Amino acid sequence: MEERDRPICPKCGYDQTGEVATWGTQCPTRGICTECGLVFNWSYVMRPELGQVAWYVEHARGLRSFVWRSLRTPFHLILPHRFWKQLDPAKPVSIVRLVLWVILALFIVHTLVAIPNGYNAWIRSSWNWSRVTFQQYQQMHGNYAYAEMLFDGYFYPYLDAIPRPWSQQSSHKWTLDIRRGWHFRVGHSHSPHIVSAGMLLLWSIVLLAIPHTRRLSKLRARHVVRAIILSIFMIAMSYELTHLIRTMYELDWIPRAAFPVLDGLPVMFCWVWLLVFWGCAVHLGWFIRPSRLLIALGTIASILGGTTLSVYIFIITTS
Ligand SMILES: [Zn+2]
Numbered sequence: 001m002e003e004r005d006r007p008i009c010p011k012c013g014y015d016q017t018g019e020v021a022t023w024g025t026q027c028p029t030r031g032i033c034t035e036c037g038l039v040f041n042w043s044y045v046m047r048p049e050l051g052q053v054a055w056y057v058e059h060a061r062g063l064r065s066f067v068w069r070s071l072r073t074p075f076h077l078i079l080p081h082r083f084w085k086q087l088d089p090a091k092p093v094s095i096v097r098l099v100l101w102v103i104l105a106l107f108i109v110h111t112l113v114a115i116p117n118g119y120n121a122w123i124r125s126s127w128n129w130s131r132v133t134f135q136q137y138q139q140m141h142g143n144y145a146y147a148e149m150l151f152d153g154y155f156y157p158y159l160d161a162i163p164r165p166w167s168q169q170s171s172h173k174w175t176l177d178i179r180r181g182w183h184f185r186v187g188h189s190h191s192p193h194i195v196s197a198g199m200l201l202l203w204s205i206v207l208l209a210i211p212h213t214r215r216l217s218k219l220r221a222r223h224v225v226r227a228i229i230l231s232i233f234m235i236a237m238s239y240e241l242t243h244l245i246r247t248m249y250e251l252d253w254i255p256r257a258a259f260p261v262l263d264g265l266p267v268m269f270c271w272v273w274l275l276v277f278w279g280c281a282v283h284l285g286w287f288i289r290p291s292r293l294l295i296a297l298g299t300i301a302s303i304l305g306g307t308t309l310s311v312y313i314f315i316i317t318t319s
Pocket of ligand 1: 010011013014035038
């Protein structure tokens with residue numbers, strides 16, 4: 001029998017061929033895995049496509065359903081307990097589709113944030129201290145003015161592009177001079193996001209790398225990989241939102257008094273979300289029993305791991 005045709009437990013991957021062989025004239029509707037204790041519907045094991053969730057992007061078929069589910073999936077993700085209640089282990093997993101979706105979604109979000117970011121970068125560039133309008137700037141540099149804005153939109157404050165004459169002699173030939181962003185430091189403004197990354201890293205280690213907890217969880221790796229990819233999506237979203245709030249502050253689009261509160265909000269939400277998301281995954285999503293010890297271990301490890309990684313990065317970037 002082919003690997004994908006073989007009936008296996010959707011949670012732990014235990015081969016159910018032996019169980020199926022005991023069926024005589026009729027088959028039961030529900031089964032229980034002797035390996036991990038999961039109670040499942042045999043119909044989902046025989047035909048995984050029956051377990052598709054209506055709003056979830058991984059289960060989309062066709063472009064229209066993909067677009068519609070792309071909008072609905074993040075809203076369901078915000079409330080992890082509701083998300084995991086509907087995504088039990090019997091629901092099919094498609095890692096490739098999920099990765100492609102995350103790449104596409106983050107590209108679109110980054111492009112939207114790039115619009116005010118490019119404008120902000122242009123205003124802050126030394127070229128504009130003389131108060132030229134963009135039309136004048138465009139007359140001076142031609143299409144390089146647009147190229148600069150586009151580039152800075154995507155990469156400011158990490159990289160900064162400035163149109164420059166090709167050489168001292170010829171002022172007719174231009175080039176886009178790309179340099180390191182002038183006010184960019186890793187340790188300073190990124191440590192909150194590094195905490196998030198460390199939290200995710202430690203939960204991944206607990207469920208994939210430590211043999212004892214891995215055995216305890218009795219989980220196919222693809223379930224953990226799905227949770228890792230969704231966490232990366234949320235960490236990146238909190239980064240983009242923080243970046244957008246900072247850009248809007250620098251452009252005076254939000255009240256100055258509100259900034260200190262708004263600035264920390266996305267990343268703090270992300271920390272709480274990560275802890276709740278993984279806790280709910282263990283208890284509600286993957287039915288790991290007993291769950292309390294594993295959740296406590298994972299939560300403590302991820303908080304310690306997050307802060308340790310952040311301090312470590314701070315030390316190596318400042319020394
Ligand atoms: Zn099982």
